Amino acid sequence: MDTRASPPTPQSAAKRPRGRPRKTAQDRDDGNRRQQLLNCAAKLFRRKGFGATSTRDIAAAVGMQSGSPFYHFKSKGALLYAVMEEGMRSAIARQQQALRPADASGLDSESRLRILIRDHFDVLLGPGSDFIPVMLYEARSITPRQRAALAELQGEYEGPWIPVLDALHAGGRLKADVKLARLLMFGALNWSAQWYDRRKGATLDELTDAAMALFLAAPAAAAKGAAASAG
Amino acid sequence: MDTRASPPTPQSAAKRPRGRPRKTAQDRDDGNRRQQLLNCAAKLFRRKGFGATSTRDIAAAVGMQSGSPFYHFKSKGALLYAVMEEGMRSAIARQQQALRPADASGLDSESRLRILIRDHFDVLLGPGSDFIPVMLYEARSITPRQRAALAELQGEYEGPWIPVLDALHAGGRLKADVKLARLLMFGALNWSAQWYDRRKGATLDELTDAAMALFLAAPAAAAKGAAASAG
DNA sequence: CCTACCGATCGGTAGG
DNA sequence: CCTACCGATCGGTAGG
Numbered sequence: 001m002d003t004r005a006s007p008p009t010p011q012s013a014a015k016r017p018r019g020r021p022r023k024t025a026q027d028r029d030d031g032n033r034r035q036q037l038l039n040c041a042a043k044l045f046r047r048k049g050f051g052a053t054s055t056r057d058i059a060a061a062v063g064m065q066s067g068s069p070f071y072h073f074k075s076k077g078a079l080l081y082a083v084m085e086e087g088m089r090s091a092i093a094r095q096q097q098a099l100r101p102a103d104a105s106g107l108d109s110e111s112r113l114r115i116l117i118r119d120h121f122d123v124l125l126g127p128g129s130d131f132i133p134v135m136l137y138e139a140r141s142i143t144p145r146q147r148a149a150l151a152e153l154q155g156e157y158e159g160p161w162i163p164v165l166d167a168l169h170a171g172g173r174l175k176a177d178v179k180l181a182r183l184l185m186f187g188a189l190n191w192s193a194q195w196y197d198r199r200k201g202a203t204l205d206e207l208t209d210a211a212m213a214l215f216l217a218a219p220a221a222a223a224k225g226a227a228a229s230a231g
Numbered sequence: 232m233d234t235r236a237s238p239p240t241p242q243s244a245a246k247r248p249r250g251r252p253r254k255t256a257q258d259r260d261d262g263n264r265r266q267q268l269l270n271c272a273a274k275l276f277r278r279k280g281f282g283a284t285s286t287r288d289i290a291a292a293v294g295m296q297s298g299s300p301f302y303h304f305k306s307k308g309a310l311l312y313a314v315m316e317e318g319m320r321s322a323i324a325r326q327q328q329a330l331r332p333a334d335a336s337g338l339d340s341e342s343r344l345r346i347l348i349r350d351h352f353d354v355l356l357g358p359g360s361d362f363i364p365v366m367l368y369e370a371r372s373i374t375p376r377q378r379a380a381l382a383e384l385q386g387e388y389e390g391p392w393i394p395v396l397d398a399l400h401a402g403g404r405l406k407a408d409v410k411l412a413r414l415l416m417f418g419a420l421n422w423s424a425q426w427y428d429r430r431k432g433a434t435l436d437e438l439t440d441a442a443m444a445l446f447l448a449a450p451a452a453a454a455k456g457a458a459a460s461a462g
Numbered sequence: 463c464c465t466a467c468c469g470a471t472c473g474g475t476a477g478g
Numbered sequence: 479c480c481t482a483c484c485g486a487t488c489g490g491t492a493g494g
Contacts, residue, residue: 033479047371048371049280049281049282049369049371049372050280050282050283051280051281051282051283052281052282052371052372054471054472054473055472055473055474056471056472056473064479064480065479065480065481066472066473066474066480067473067474067475067479067480067481067482067483068479068480070473070474070475071479071480072479074474075473075474076472076473076474137368138280139425140278140279140280140283141280141283174445175444175445175449176440176441176442176444176445177433177437177440177441177444180433180437180438180441180445181441181444181445183422183423183426184419184420184422184423184441184442184445185419185445186422187418187419187420187421187422187423187425188415188416188418188419188422189415189418190418190422191414191415191417191418191419191421191422192414192415192418194370194418195414202408202411206408206411207411209407209408210407210408210411210412210415211407211415213406213407213408213412214405214406214407214411214412214415214416214445214446215445215446217448217449218406218448264463285487285488285489286488286489286490287487287488287489295463295464296463296464296465297464297488297489297490298463298464298465298466298467298489298490298491299463299464301489301490301491302463302464303463305490306489306490307488307489307490463494464493464494465492465493465494466491466492466493467490467491467492468489468490468491468492469488469489469490470487470488470489470490471486471487471488471489472485472486472487472488473484473485473486473487474483474484474485474486475482475483475484476481476482476483476484477480477481477482478479478480478481
């Protein structure tokens with residue numbers, strides 16, 4: 001799904017009779033090295049920042065020579081963007097996965113919001129989650145064109161939140177202006193990437209509880225019958 | 232109301248017989264150039280990021296030669312830290328100013344929180360407010376020692392929030408765990424530096440209203456008599 | 463604060 | 479994907 005890095009030597013059959021195009025004989029890597037570059041780049045960009053990370057750092061982290069990353073990505077900026085794009089695509093896929101049972105069982109808006117928030121924390125703070133933080137905190141370093149492309153993916157990610165927040169607003173559970181509330185809520189969640197420490201403090205479930213308690217007003221006192229008792 | 236841009240040439244009378252030790256004769260700058268460096272550095276660090284801003288960029292922005300910033304700051308990192316420290320000191324001073332009348336007139340916790348939030352938006356989004364965003368988003372680029380020093384100032388800034396949030400929690404207006412609520416709230420506010428556009432969208436007052444409505448539960452229905460009617 | 467400069471590093475490329 | 483390399487830029491300094 002990438003314009004970059006089409007398979008090398010398209011139809012230059014060289015020695016090899018008719019295998020898939022490989023650069024050399026050893027087939028233990030494939031497009032695997034590219035993924036390793038992405039993983040290491042994400043980790044380093046997050047820890048040190050884009051500007052403070054050299055392509056040599058990244059190459060060394062995956063055991064390559066200094067010029068080799070440019071075989072997979074045409075520039076350092078392209079590598080950064082690839083990290084962000086993979087982060088978003090993976091987040092969207094994960095979100096759809098998380099919502100699938102919710103659709104089936106017809107959960108109410110509160111439960112759906114809880115799922116969205118819990119999933120968001122997972123994307124942001126779960127294991128191997130450097131891609132989205134890089135996207136959130138290095139946006140200055142990509143081109144306007146790339147930013148626009150990312151904005152589209154972000155819109156896709158935010159899509160499922162809208163009807164949930166609208167419904168909660170209509171039901172009096174969300175008091176603030178819906179658009180501003182959404183921006184503020186995402187801020188509250190996204191900022192956790194700056195302070196959350198997986199090894200100590202609250203669990204992601206506790207974080208989710210806190211966020212729900214912070215954002216949602218109690219159900220209207222005189223409601224029907226089915227009230228949920230939250231811990 | 233800005234700590235920056237103090238009036239130039241305080242009492243330096245022309246040739247001046249026995250002034251304080253100055254490097255050369257021309258007295259049109261003083262410690263003024265240093266402040267210009269800080270202002271321009273803050274603006275550039277915020278727009279382009281620390282890594283993508285060269286000391287030459289900064290020098291050019293204030294009309295200096297490339298080596299001259301190092302007369303005022305011993306390294307690029309020292310300049311970054313100076314921006315952050317000035318941002319925090321100025322934010323603390325501004326906060327104390329904002330709270331002064333509140334102390335005097337004995338406002339309730341809700342009103343005090345509103346003042347804190349409104350002031351925070353001012354520090355973050357008001358005119359000439361590049362210093363705090365730089366501090367928030369370039370923390371990776373300073374040394375652990377500098378981070379520790381900043382953490383102390385941040386503690387000073389957060390101090391006034393604690394009793395207010397505790398009181399609101401005790402009064403049932405803030406439902407979430409207080410510590411997590413504080414972290415999430417600061418996230419919601421701080422993130423606004425990423426999306427807020429002064430020229431369009433909501434005003435800082437509207438933003439403050441939205442934040443208050445998002446964070447605070449309605450006052451307990453059966454309270455005493457003096458209830459405030461919020462818009 | 464300028465002039466003149468240095469050593470190091472960096473992104474990137476040719477050519478295999 | 480490595481070897482070998484280049485031009486540019488960068489942070490920083492000496493010396494006035």
